[in-house]
Amino acid sequence: MNWKWSVVAILLIASISCMRNAKEKKELPVLGAKDVVRQDENGENYIDTVYAQIDDFSFTDQDSNTVTGDYYDGKVRVVDFFFTSCPTICPKMKKQMLRAYEEFKGNKNVKFLSHSIDTRHDSVPVLNDYANKLGIEANQWKMVTGPEDDIYSIADEYLVSASEDSTAPGGYVHSGAFVLIDQNHQIRGYYDGTLPKDVDQMMIDIKSLLEEE
Known part of the structure; x- marks a missing residue:
């Protein structure tokens, strides 16, 4: 009898493991604004949902590109907002982003994009020095600057907050x-960049998106 219960236990553990993996790797929703439009195909009308995409942009990275x-x-990307002299959450965020970067280092289909919101201080040389201290490669993790209005505008596109505040x-x-x-410039998830468990889930979700290709 003991060996039979051992087999049952092994099967149960395997089943639970599969259930957990299925839960963790569930299909990700498309987030953000959406429009319901009427399409015509072969003379027949049907209703379709069109999800918003992030608008095009133009910024300058740490290598002046x-x-x-x-x-x-066609790439999966992780986006955040920061400034190099940030005394609060930025160091925690960069520690966690670096962990994700190391997980996907060398994967040409995964990119990281950090926008500086301190456009006066965070010049290209400052961003370059910051990136070098992190030990990152610009072809996979870009730190960008640009006109202040453009930075705040793209933050709105990503549905996150970013602003100057003299009291902060x-x-x-x-x-x-x-x-x-x-890969289609659509929002698929939000994660607390200061929490390791959230970033763990983000890495699982990145792998799920890569499998959607």
Whole structure:
């Protein structure tokens, strides 16, 4: 009898493991604004849902290269907002982003994109120095700057907060979220960039998006 119960126990453990994997790797929803439109196909009308995509943009990275939305066509990317002199959540966020970067290092289909919201201080040389201290490669993790209005506008596109605030530590406030964007420039997830467990789930979700290709 003992060996039979051992077999049952092994099967139960395997079943639970499969259930957990299925739960963790569930299909990700498309988030953000959507429009319901009427399409015509072969003379017949049908209702279709169209989800918003992140608009094109143009910024400058830590190597003085221009970065546009086209660079991320067909790629999964993780996006955040920060500033190099941030005394609060940014160090925690960068520690967690670096962990995800190391997990997917060398994967040409996974990119990381950090926008500085301190456009006066965070010049290209400052961003370059910051990136070098993290030990990251610009072809996979870009730190960008640009006109202040453009930075805040793209933050709105990602549905996260970013603004100057003289009463805040460091003079700025911003979301601590990591935003997961799919190969079609659509939002697929939000994660607390200061929490390891959230970033663990984000890495699972990145792998799920890669399997959607």
